[in-house]
Amino acid sequence: MTVSALTRPGERDRLIVKFGEIDWMFCLTLCLIAGAGAVMQFSIAGSSWSPWAGPHLARFALFFAIMIVLSLIDLRVWFALAYPIYGVGFLLLLAVMVVGHHALGAQRWLQAGPITIQPSEIMKIGMVLALARFYHGLSGRSAQLSWWLLIPAALILAPSYLVYKQPDFGTAILMAFTGVIVVILAGLSWRLIVAGALGAGLLVPVVVMFGLHGYQKARLTTFLDPQADPSGAGYHNLQSAIAIGSGGLLGKGYGLGSQAQLNFLPEKQTDFIFATLAEEFGFVGCVTILVLYAAVIFMALRTAYLSHSHFGRLAAAGVTATFALYVLINGSMVMGLAPVVGVPMPLLSYGGTVMLTVMVGFGLVMAVRVHRYSEVTSGKGSLL
C-alpha cells in the first residue's frame, strides 16, 4: 500500500505500512557498498574472514537492523529528542576532555564498561538534529540574516572546537562543514555565505600556521609535495597513489594487489580501503563504487526533498551532507587530492564507529522518509 499525503494519519501509523515505506532500493545500495568492503577486507586478510571481513559484515548486519528500527520511530520522537541528544553529546565531549582514553596521541574515547563511546560521533547526529530542530521553529526571514543565527553558530562551533581540541582535526572540520551546510540549506543569506567563504579563505593560512599540531602540519606539507620524503611523511600519499595507479583499467585481480597484500599501503583496511579496491579492481571497480555512493547521496537527498516537515528536510539533508563529505574527503585523500586526515570511507572501511554513525544517520533519513507526511510541531502540542 502506498502512502500519500491523503492517507489517513492512523493508517500511516500502522507498522506494516511504515515498513513498506522504507526505501528498499536505498537499503540494497548500502548493502552492496558494505558487501564490497567485506570483499576487499577478505582479500587483504589473505582470503580470510578474520580479522576484518567477518566482523565487518556482522557489524553491518546489526547496524542495518538498528537502522530499520530507527526508521520506524516517529519523526516527532526524533524532534523531541533533538536537543537532549545534542546536550548529552556535548556533555560527553566535555567528559572526554577530562577522562578520555588516549589513542595515537589523541583523546577521543570514553570507556563505559565494555562499551567504547566516541562522543564526537554522537555529536555528528546530535548537531544535525539540533540544527534542524532549531530551524524548524525559525522563520525563513530570520534564517537568512538575524541575531538568531548566533544560536546555530554556537551549536556548531562549541562542539567542533571541543573535537578540534581532542585533537581530531578531520572530524572537527567535517562537523563544522556539516553544520554550515545545514545552515546554508536552511536559507542563510548569500551575502553572508560569500562573506563567510572569503573570511574562511583568509583564515585558513592563519590556522595552518598557528592552529595545527606538528603531525597535522606535516600531513599538509607532504600533501603539497609527497615526493619530498617518500619513506617518511609522504609515504601514505605516495603508496596510495601507487596502489591506485598500478590498478589500471581492470585491476591486478582479486587478491593480487601487491601494494595492499604486502603492506606497502598503510591503513589498508580502514582509511585506504578504497586504494586497495582500486588496485585489485581497477578503474571499472572504482567507478562502480563511486556510482553506488552517488546513488546513496541522490536517494537520501530525494528523501529530504520529499519531506513535508522542515525538521525532516534539514535532518535528512544534514545526514546526507555528512555522508557525502566522508566520501569526498576520503576519496580526495586516497587519490592524493587532499592531505591525509583520518576520515574513513563510510561503509567500505573497516571500523564500527563511523559505520554506526552513518547507519544511525540513515535510520534518521529513513524515518524522515517513512514519516514524510507527518507534521512535527514546535509548540506545546508536540509529542512528549
Add this chain to the structure above:
Amino acid sequence: MAEPSIFFAEVNERQGVFHRRAFLLGGFSGVGLVALGAQLAHLQLIETERYTKLSANNQFNFRMTPPPRGLIVDRNGVVLASNRPNFRLMVAKDKGVDPAGTLKTLAEFVPMDDGRQARLLREISNAPRRSPVQIMEDMTWEQFSAINIRAPELPGVTADMGEVRVYPYGGAFAHVIGYVAKVNKSDLKPTGPNADPILLNPGFRIGRQGVEQAFDLDLRGKPGAQKVEVDANGHEVATDPAGDIKAIPGKEIVLTLDADIQNRAEEIFGSESGAAVMMDCRSGDILCMYSGPSFDANKFVRGLTATEYKELAQYDHKPLFNKALTANYPPGSTFKTMVALAALENGYDPATTHVCGKVWFWGGRPWHCDKAHGVQNLHTAIATSCDIYFYQCALAIGPDKIARVAREFGLGKEFDIGIPGQKKGLIPDTAYKRRAFPKDPVWHPGETPSMGIGQGYTHLNPLQLCVQCSRLANGRKALLPRLIKSIGGVERPSGAAVSDLPFKPEHIDFVRTGMAAVTGANGERIAHATGFGQADLGLGPTLLMAGKSGTAQSRGYGGGTGVHDRNGAWALRDHAWFIAFAPYDAPRYAVSVLVEHGGFGAGASGPRARELLRIALLKDPEIRAKIEHPLPIPEAPQVDSDPDVVDPPTPAAQAVQAAAEQQPT
C-alpha cells in the same frame, strides 16, 4: 491541532529555498564525485604505467648472493683451497624484533652462554637495521633444521647455507696460499675494489696472505642476486627464481706446486724450523715451497682466539713467517759455487793448489778450517768445502767479481712470483761498503775471505738459493721462478723464456762437477767430501744427486769454529743449508733446504734435500718409466721333454714367470 507558529507563505518560501539549495548540494556532491572519477582516470588510465613500475619496484628486491671463491689447485689439479657448505645463523635488528629475547630462544638450540649473548647483543645493536649479524657458524644439520622450523616465530632470525673456505691440507700450504679472514673496518674503502658491497656480506672473507691476498680480486668473483618479493617491512615473502642473476664464481688459480712434494716437505721437517724450495730446472716452475713449522690456515678462517694467536706469534720457531722468502742468512759454503765460477770466469787456473792445514795465517790473524784437508785444487776444494782454499781463491778475484756472478745467479734479487713478502737479502761489494758504511767506506782485504766462504755481509733467502741452484743445474738459462701457473685458465709466462747466463757453459759444468764430487755422484771419491754418500736417491744407479752444503754461523765465534753439532742450545746452533739437483747427468729438479739452527749443513739439510728430490723424481712420469722399465716379454719357456733333467729356475726367471702370470695374454 495547535496554531501553526509560522504562516504558510513563509513555510512555502522556506521550503522553496531548501529545495533550491538541496539541489545545489546534490550538484556539488555530483561534481565532487565526478572530480574523483576524473582523478581516478588520470591515475589509472593515463599514468598507470608509471605507477605499475613503482609498484613493481616496491614489491621486488634483489638480495646479493655471494659468489663461490675461486679454487686453488696444484699443478696436477689437486685441490689446495676450496669451499665447503656452512650452516650459518644470523639475527638482524628490525621493527618488532627483541634481540635479547631472540638470543635467549636461540640458546635453546645452539650453545650460547650469557657472556656470548651479551657480546652478540652489543654487536646487533651496533649493526645497521636489517643487516644480519652472524650468531653462529658451522651448525650441525640438526641445529640448522630445528631453527628453520621455528624460524616463522622468530622474526629477524635467518638460518642459511653459506660457503666457507677450507684448506684440505691444513698447514702444508699455509704460507704460500695464505688464508682468508673476516673483513676489518680498515679493509673497507670508499672507492676501488674494496668499496664493493659484497664486503659487507656477513659470510664474506677477504684474502689475507700469500695467494689469497695477492689474487683476492681474481678469486672473489662477481656476486649474483636473488630476486625476492618483499613486503613493506622488507621481509621476504617469496622468491622469483626466473629473475635471479647468477653469481660468477671466482677464477681458479693453478699453482706450479706439487701437493705430494709439498706434503712430504711438511712431513720431513716435522717440528724443525726452516724452509725448502724446489724448482724444475728446465721450466722454472716452483714445485715446492714450504716453510716450517706451519699453522692450520683453517683456524684463521674461523678467526683465532687471542690465546691461539699469541701462541703462534710468540713461538720462537716463528710459524707465521714464510721462511722460504724471508729467512735471510749467510749462505755459507753453498756460496763457494759462486766464488769458483767467478774465479773461472776471471781466468783463475782451476789447477791452482793450496795446502790446508786447518789453520791459515794471513793478515796478522789465524783463519780456520774444519779439518786439515791437505793439498787442494779448485775442484777438490768444492767437494771438501775447504775454507782455507776459498779464502785465498776469493782474495785472488776480489769481491766485486764474485758479487757480479752471484747476482747473475739471482742471489740478492727479488722475483715476481705473484705473492708478496720477499726479503732481498744482500750480496756485498765495494760499492755497497761505500754506501752503507760512510764512516768506513773502504772494502778491507780482510773482508774478502769471509765473503769467499759465504759469511760476513752476505745474506740470502731459500728461494734465491733455489734459483741459483736451478740455474747452475740448467747450466745455460737464467731461469725465473714461477709459482702461479695460470689464473682462470690464462697461463702465466714461463720462467724458461729468459736469456742465457753470460758465462761459459764449461765453467758452469766445472762447478756442477764439483757439486757432483760433493756427493760422489760422478763416481769420484774425494777424501773429506762433505756430502759423500748422499748421491744415492734409492732410485737406482743412474739417478744420482749432486749438491753443496752450507753452514751459516748464527753468531760470531770470536775466531773459533761454530757450533756445528746438535748438542748446543737450539738458538746458538748454526743454520744448515743444502742446495742440490738431480739427476746429476741430466738435471731436472733443483732444491734448496734451510734448517734454522740445524747444525752442520750436510747433516740437517742434506737428507731432506735428498728426500724431496727423490719424491720429485718419483712423480716425474719419464723418470718413473725409466725406473719401472717394463720387463721384456719372455719367450715361451721351452718345455724340456726329458723330465729327469730339470734346471732349477733362477730367481730372475721366477720373477719373469710371475710377471707373465699376472698379465695373461
